[in-house]
Amino acid sequence: MSKSLENEYKKYIQMETPDLWDRIEKDLVKSKKRAVRRWTAFGSLAAAALLVVVVLPLISGGSKSAETSVEMCAVDQSAGTMREETAEGELLITIEVTITEMNVAEGGVNWYTGITREGEGYTFTIPEDCMIMDESGQSTFIQEGGCYSIDLQEEAGKYRAVSISEIKD
Amino acid sequence: MEEAQFVIAVEKMKMGDKEGLREIYQAYIGYIYSIVYQIIQNKENAEDITSDFFLRLWEKAGQYKSENGGHRGYLATIARNMSIDFLRKTGREQLVEEQEEKESEENEDTRQNVELEVIEGLSMQEALQKLEVREREIVHLKVMGELTFQEIADILSMPLGTVTWKYRNALDKLRRCGYHE
Known part of the structure; x- marks a missing residue:
């Protein structure tokens, strides 16, 4: 007896297909968390940039007599490096480096080393909450030999990465 | 699922409502899994890619444009590209072509009998x-996709005539096995 191809084929496909919904749903939650973290990081950076560019100059310019006025200085030391000092005396450095060493464990943390085009070396840690972005704003991984623009914060003579963006040639 | 229903499901996804993705999943899990499995030929990897497919659909919901043709062709194209990318990354692209040739030779006698x-x-x-x-x-x-021969030809990058000829050939074989259109 002849059977309907369409009906029998659909039944066969239904029988052969695994149920993947639970797995997809779990991955969806992870994906949403990653997106929230990404936007939180972007938001923090944007807020910090706004503070530096708009608010702080207004404060320092508007109350010259105040002893507590914040003085920011930005000095271009080389083409790819910028240093800023905050009111609290913390040093913020933006560097463009090629990663030469990764995951060198010392003192219970992993250290990374990068070298600028001018040959200046920086060793720093990357905290778990530090986002590493590619040029399209997607989360990515740091790789040896890769080029990155990194915001470093100095604390007690040691550097900690605040944000990392991949630079493609 | 009709095009209008698909568009509504996509709109839900854009607003972060996972019910939209669930509706698409329920309608197309079999369609997508089979497309992937036919290329990958491995259940575990096909399941991984199918899961990733639905996550990608969720993340790229904003990019779907209804006027670019039907959604079934759109879904098939993404699923096929993801599967081929996987084979490329794992260096198995060649293997599938070889398998196709081998299978073709092995089944020649059987097909002639059919x-x-x-x-x-x-x-x-x-x-x-x-x-x-x-x-x-x-x-x-x-x-499963209810696609036109032209849409199939575009997805598989094959001439339209080859697609229709192969489809008729397949129907002849299936008819002799007891299945009619």
């Missing part, structure tokens, strides 16, 4: 094994 004889009473799985890889893909896109 062309001559009527072998009724075969299960659907057994009947599909009488088809070439490309014939199976075309039958799948036609039956």
Whole structure:
């Protein structure tokens, strides 16, 4: 007896297909968390940039007599490096480096080393909450030999990465 | 799922409502999994890619444009590209082509018999094994995707005439196995 191809084929496909919904749903939650973290990081950076560019100059310019006025200085030391000092005396450095060493464990943390085009070396840690972005704003991984623009914060003579963006040639 | 229903589901996804993705999943899990499996030929990897497919659909919901043709062709294209990318990354692209050739040679005698004889009473799985890889893909896109021959030709990057010829050939073989259109 002849059977309907369409009906029998659909039944066969239904029988052969695994149920993947639970797995997809779990991955969806992870994906949403990653997106929230990404936007939180972007938001923090944007807020910090706004503070530096708009608010702080207004404060320092508007109350010259105040002893507590914040003085920011930005000095271009080389083409790819910028240093800023905050009111609290913390040093913020933006560097463009090629990663030469990764995951060198010392003192219970992993250290990374990068070298600028001018040959200046920086060793720093990357905290778990530090986002590493590619040029399209997607989360990515740091790789040896890769080029990155990194915001470093100095604390007690040691550097900690605040944000990392991949630079493609 | 009609185009309008698909668009509504996509709108839900854009607003962060996972019910939209669930609706698309329920309508197309079989369609997508089979497209992936026919290329990958490995259940575990096909499941991984199918899961990733739905996550990608969720993340890229904002990019879907209804005017670019039907959604079934759009879904099939993404699923095929993801599967081929996977094979490329794992260096198995060549293997699939070799497998297709080997299978083609091995099944030559069987296919010739099917062309001559009527072998009724075969299960659907057994009947599909009488088809070439490309014939199976075309039958799948036609039956499950309800695509036109032109859409299938575009997805598979094959001439329209080859697609229709292979489809007719596949139908002849399936008819001899007891399945009619």
